[in-house]
Every structure is written in C-alpha cells, then in structure tokens.
Amino acid sequence: MINNPVFHFVLAVITVLCLPLFLRSGVLASEILIYGLAVAACNLLLGFTGLLSFGQGIFFGVGSYVAGILLTRYQIPVPEMLLVSLVLGAVIAIGVGWLSIRRQGVYFVMLTLAFSQFFFFLAYTFSGLTGGDNGILDVPRPVIAGFDFTDLWNYYYFVAAVFLLVFALMLRTTQSTFGHTLRAIRENEARASAIGFPVKAFKIAAFAISGAVTALAGALHAMLIGVAPLSNIEYHSSEIILIMTIIGGSGNLFASLLGAGSYLVLADVLSAIWPRWLLLLGLALIVVALFMQRGLWGLIESLVSSLGSLFRRAPAPAAESSAQGQTDGGKA
Amino acid sequence: MTYLFQILNGIGLGMLYFLLAVGLSVIFGLLQFVNFAHGAFYLLGAYFTYDLVERGVSFWVAMPVAAVLVTLIAAATEIVLLRRIYKLPHTFHILVTVGLALMIQELAIIAWGPLGGNVPAPEAFNGVIIIGNFVYPEYRLFVIVFTAILAGALWWVLEGTRVGAVVRAGSESAENTALLGYNTLRINSAVFGLGAGLAGLAGALAAPIRGVEPFMGLEALGIAFIVVVIGGMGSYTGALLAGILVGVTQSVMASLWPEGARLMIYLGMALVIVTMPRGLLGRA
Numbered sequence: 001m002i003n004n005p006v007f008h009f010v011l012a013v014i015t016v017l018c019l020p021l022f023l024r025s026g027v028l029a030s031e032i033l034i035y036g037l038a039v040a041a042c043n044l045l046l047g048f049t050g051l052l053s054f055g056q057g058i059f060f061g062v063g064s065y066v067a068g069i070l071l072t073r074y075q076i077p078v079p080e081m082l083l084v085s086l087v088l089g090a091v092i093a094i095g096v097g098w099l100s101i102r103r104q105g106v107y108f109v110m111l112t113l114a115f116s117q118f119f120f121f122l123a124y125t126f127s128g129l130t131g132g133d134n135g136i137l138d139v140p141r142p143v144i145a146g147f148d149f150t151d152l153w154n155y156y157y158f159v160a161a162v163f164l165l166v167f168a169l170m171l172r173t174t175q176s177t178f179g180h181t182l183r184a185i186r187e188n189e190a191r192a193s194a195i196g197f198p199v200k201a202f203k204i205a206a207f208a209i210s211g212a213v214t215a216l217a218g219a220l221h222a223m224l225i226g227v228a229p230l231s232n233i234e235y236h237s238s239e240i241i242l243i244m245t246i247i248g249g250s251g252n253l254f255a256s257l258l259g260a261g262s263y264l265v266l267a268d269v270l271s272a273i274w275p276r277w278l279l280l281l282g283l284a285l286i287v288v289a290l291f292m293q294r295g296l297w298g299l300i301e302s303l304v305s306s307l308g309s310l311f312r313r314a315p316a317p318a319a320e321s322s323a324q325g326q327t328d329g330g331k332a
Numbered sequence: 333m334t335y336l337f338q339i340l341n342g343i344g345l346g347m348l349y350f351l352l353a354v355g356l357s358v359i360f361g362l363l364q365f366v367n368f369a370h371g372a373f374y375l376l377g378a379y380f381t382y383d384l385v386e387r388g389v390s391f392w393v394a395m396p397v398a399a400v401l402v403t404l405i406a407a408a409t410e411i412v413l414l415r416r417i418y419k420l421p422h423t424f425h426i427l428v429t430v431g432l433a434l435m436i437q438e439l440a441i442i443a444w445g446p447l448g449g450n451v452p453a454p455e456a457f458n459g460v461i462i463i464g465n466f467v468y469p470e471y472r473l474f475v476i477v478f479t480a481i482l483a484g485a486l487w488w489v490l491e492g493t494r495v496g497a498v499v500r501a502g503s504e505s506a507e508n509t510a511l512l513g514y515n516t517l518r519i520n521s522a523v524f525g526l527g528a529g530l531a532g533l534a535g536a537l538a539a540p541i542r543g544v545e546p547f548m549g550l551e552a553l554g555i556a557f558i559v560v561v562i563g564g565m566g567s568y569t570g571a572l573l574a575g576i577l578v579g580v581t582q583s584v585m586a587s588l589w590p591e592g593a594r595l596m597i598y599l600g601m602a603l604v605i606v607t608m609p610r611g612l613l614g615r616a
Contacts, residue, residue: 107561110560111561111605117554121594125592127591239430278437279435282431282433285431286427286431
C-alpha cells in the first residue's frame with residue numbers, strides 16, 4: 001500500500017490541508033508546495049528516467065521571468081500567464097534536453113550544469129528584459145475570480161489547487177505506459193532501445209514535462225515573493241532543487257514533496273538560529289549519501305517494514321530485507 | 333596592438349584556468365569521479381595565502397605552503413571520506429562533494445568573515461611593464477612564466493616518468509594496474525591530493541590578482557568544468573588548450589562586449605559539445 005499512487009495522492013492532500021495548521025507563515029507553506037512541484041518535476045527525470053539534471057533552475061527561472069514580464073509589463077491575466085510559463089518551460093526544456101542527452105552519465109550532468117550557467121549569464125547580460133541583478137520588481141498577485149490574493153493564505157489555497165491538479169496529473173503520468181517506459185529506460189537503456197522504443201524521444205518528452213512543471217512552479221514563486229529574482233535562474237536554484245529531490249528520495253513523487261518540505265522547514269528554523277547553517281546542510285548531504293541513500297522516503301519505508309515485521313512476529317524473508325537495507329548485512 | 337595585449341592577458345588568465353582545471357580532469361580520468369568540491373580547494377588555496385600574508389609571511393613562502401596545505405587536506409578527505417563512495421552512483425558523488433564544498437565555504441566565512449580581502453602582489457613583481465601605450469602588471473607576467481614552467485614540469489611527470497605512466501595506466505584500467513602490483517588506493521589518494529593541490533595553487537596565484545571572497549570557489553568550479561568539457565575529460569593537453577582558449581576568449585571579449593564575455597564562453601562550450609561531444613582532445 002505504501003507504494004500505491006492513490007495513497008501518495010491522499011498523502012499530498014493531507015499535507016496540503018495540514019500545512020496551514022502547523023505553519024504560521026503563508027509564505028513558507030506556499031513555498032513548500034511550489035518547490036514540491038519543482039522537485040517532483042526533477043524527480044520525474046532523476047527517479048523515473050535516470051537523468052540527473054543540474055539544469056532545473058533554468059526552467060524555474062524562466063517561469064519566474066514569464067510571471068514578472070507578463071504581469072508587470074503586459075497586464076496579462078494570471079491563468080494565461082501560467083499557460084505561457086508551461087509552454088515556454090517545455091520548449092526550453094526540449095532544447096536543453098535535446099542537446100544534453102547526446103551524452104550520458106557524468107557528461108550529461110556537466111552539460112546540464114553548463115546550460116544552467118549559460119542561461120544564468122543570458123539573464124544577467126540581457127538586463128533590459130530581466131532586470132539583471134535586481135530582477136523584476138513588484139510582481140503583483142492580482143484578484144482572480146473575486147479572490148484577493150494579496151492575502152497570503154488565499155494565495156496559498158490557489159497554489160494548493162494548482163499543486164494538487166498538477167501532482168495528480170504527474171502521478172497519472174508515472175502510472176501510464178509512458179511512465180513505465182521511462183522506468184524501462186532507467187533500468188536498462190540498451191534493452192529499451194532494442195525492444196524498439198525511441199529512447200531519445202522519450203527522454204526529451206520527460207524533459208518537456210519536467211521543464212513545463214518547473215516553469216509553472218517558478219511563475220508561482222515569483223508571484224509569491226513579488227519579485228522575479230536573478231537568483232531563481234542561478235546555479236543555486238538548480239542545486240537546491242536537486243538536493244531536495246535526493247533528500248526526499250527518488251522512488252516516488254510524494255517523496256519529492258517530503259524532500260521540499262523538510263528542506264524548507266529546516267532551512268527556516270536553522271537559518272533563524274545560526275546564519276552559517278549551510279555548514280550543517282553540507283554535513284547532512286554527506287550523511288545522506290553515506291547512510292540514507294534512498295532518502296527520507298526510504299527511511300519511512302524501512303520503518304514501516306520493520307514495524308510490520310514486528311506485528312507479524314515472524315522474521316521478514318531474508319532475500320527481501322537484505323535487498324532493502326544494510327541492517328542485516330551480517331546474515332548474508 | 334590592442335588585441336595583442338588582450339591576447340597576452342588572456343594567456344595569463346588561461347594558464348591559471350589550466351592549473352585550476354587540470355586536477356579536475358586527471359581526477360576524473362583516474363577515478364571517474366566528478367568533484368564538485370574542486371572550486372572549494374581553489375578557495376582554500378587563496379584564503380591560506382591571504383591569511384599567511386596578513387600575518388606578515390612573505391608571499392613566496394605563503395604560496396607554496398598554501399598549496400601543500402590544500403594537498404594534504406584533500407588527500408586526507410579522500411582517505412577518510414571519498415574512497416568510501418567511489419562505488420556508489422554518480423548522484424552520491426555529486427551530493428557528497430556539493431556538501432563538502434558548502435562546508436568549506438561556510439568554514440571559510442566563519443574563519444575569515446563574509447567580506448573577503450585583498451592580497452598585495454609580492455614586492456619583486458608589483459611594478460608594471462610599459463609597452464608603447466600599454467601598461468601590463470609585472471605580477472601577471474610572472475604568473476604566465478611560472479605556470480608555463482609548472483605546466484611543462486607536470487607534462488613531464490605525466491608523460492615522461494614511471495609515476496605518470498602508472499597514473500595513466502590507472503585511468504585505462506584500475507583493475508589491471510592493481511594486478512600489476514601497484515597500490516591503487518595510495519595512487520588515488522595521491523592523485524586526488526595533488527589535483528586539488530594544483531587548484532589550491534591556482535587560488536594562491538590568483539589571490540593577488542582578484543583578491544579573496546567566500547564565493548570565489550563557485551565561480552572557479554564553473555570555469556574548471558567549462559575547461560574540462562571543452563578540452564575533453566581526462567586530457568592534459570586538452571585542459572591546457574581549452575584553458576588558454578577560454579582565457580583568451582574572455583579577455584578579448586571583455587574589450588568588445590564586456591557584459592557578454594561570460595555568455596560567449598558558455599556559448600562556445602555549447603558549440604563544442606554539439607559539434608565535438610568528446611571535447612577538443614578527449615579520448616573515446
């Protein structure tokens with residue numbers, strides 16, 4: 001049951017409903033859902049297709065700029081603006097994906113990183129369009145259908161609705177034939193290609209979806225903070241999205257929301273206590289890589305399975321548990 | 333004449349880029365390991381130099397001491413941490429080295445403050461050379477000559493000595509090298525340490541030119557990646573060629589279209605990747 005997508009959707013709904021109860025800041029709550037989308041999109045590439053993209057910040061930044069430019073300079077309504085961000089995100093992701101998937105493994109990672117730097121300097125250089133270092137200021141949260149989004153919690157529920165819709169669609173995608181084909185490519189690309197799947201087209205399609213969703217998240221983020229900052233298209237933006245993805249765990253999409261949420265809450269708490277909290281983050285990343293390779297979700301899975309075997313009072317089948325973790329490596 | 337000047341400047345910059353990137357390239361060739369902490373070692377080299385010079389130590393002592401310290405720290409890191417993760421997927425190489433880079437950056441801020449500082453050029457080279465209408469700092473000329481000698485020495489070590497032969501053999505097949513009786517674990521630590529030490533040396537040499545600040549490591553990492561991608565991963569000559577190419581492009585562009593200088597470098601890299609996916613001199 002723990003790996004059932006319907007269950008993951010229920011968990012997402014519960015999270016959306018519970019965030020306002022536990023968080024005082026509507027900004028943080030909205031940010032969790034917005035990054036949740038971006039991280040799920042990154043996960044679609046990393047967890048489902050096996051592509052480690054260091055370029056997710058490109059799409060996030062592009063989305064922010066779409067919101068900034070269309071809302072401040074052209075007064076385009078929000079739904080149309082979000083649509084434009086989706087399309088532009090997909091188009092740029094197709095370009096970046098098409099060029100990057102020419103190489104594999106580490107080379108692919110470096111290519112995506114290179115593109116992320118390229119787009120950063122593009123945004124930095126053409127400051128007439130993007131505001132350069134300052135970004136685009138005064139991005140409004142206009143009134144939509146009678147709802148006043150200047151109130152942060154109202155805006156949260158708007159973000160939540162968009163989040164749940166997109167999250168459901170992404171869950172559906174991962175369960176479709178398309179999603180299963182992506183997993184086949186992740187597991188064994190040569191075989192998937194030999195069976196006759198156009199592997200490259202599938203990878204580019206995964207990029208397109210990922211780019212579209214990430215750009216949507218970027219647009220929502222610019223509306224949330226009222227600025228389309230240069231930092232959204234920076235190396236750090238890509239880095240943070242990737243870190244959240246790995247911390248959450250790359251096996252399923254709810255893990256991404258978990259990763260985004262725990263990162264942002266911890267960052268919020270720690271940065272208030274100690275300005276050098278990134279030192280702890282660095283340490284945490286090393287610990288995750290050494291001891292928690294399946295991320296927070298992997299940790300939850302292990303807990304659930306050990307609780308389960310506790311109630312069953314019978315030892316778990318050796319083959320299964322040794323494949324799951326290092327705990328009974330001694331027996332093997 | 334203007335261009336000659338810019339090209340000279342670019343070569344100076346390019347030699348530093350080479351020094352910065354060659355370690356990353358060789359480490360990748362030998363260990364198939366992408367080191368996102370490479371820029372952090374450059375940062376450490378620069379800050380150690382800054383710290384020692386601030387304490388009144390001569391630059392000529394501070395520079396080699398900084399490079400040796402970085403080498404030792406990097407080798408220790410390899411022994412304690414990194415060799416445990418080589419067998420993991422690349423995702424975790426990246427995660428660990430990104431974490432390491434963050435820790436080094438934050439420790440530098442704790443130790444030396446968030447603002448950075450300047451390192452004066454050593455007295456013997458703090459003048460300028462005047463050629464016609466152009467003024468060129470002596471220190472930059474020193475950097476060009478010094479790194480050229482170093483690059484030659486490095487080439488000789490890698491191509492002309494037994495140590496270099498073992499390192500190259502290790503990049504071809506770690507297993508066969510081990511079977512021949514070489515302690516590959518020790519070679520790995522040494523190469524990792526020296527590769528990072530070269531980045532530290534680049535940082536030490538760059539400190540009098542560009543000063544020190546806590547985020548210089550990130551910028552250096554970006555440059556090192558470009559140089560390695562353009563030159564071809566694991567290739568010494570590739571790193572040299574690409575380093576100079578990037579340096580000259582950046583320097584010439586800086587006089588033509590200053591805002592777009594960086595953009596052109598990344599555009600150039602994209603072009604190389606599309607037309608020559610293995611880089612200029614990368615092996616298959």
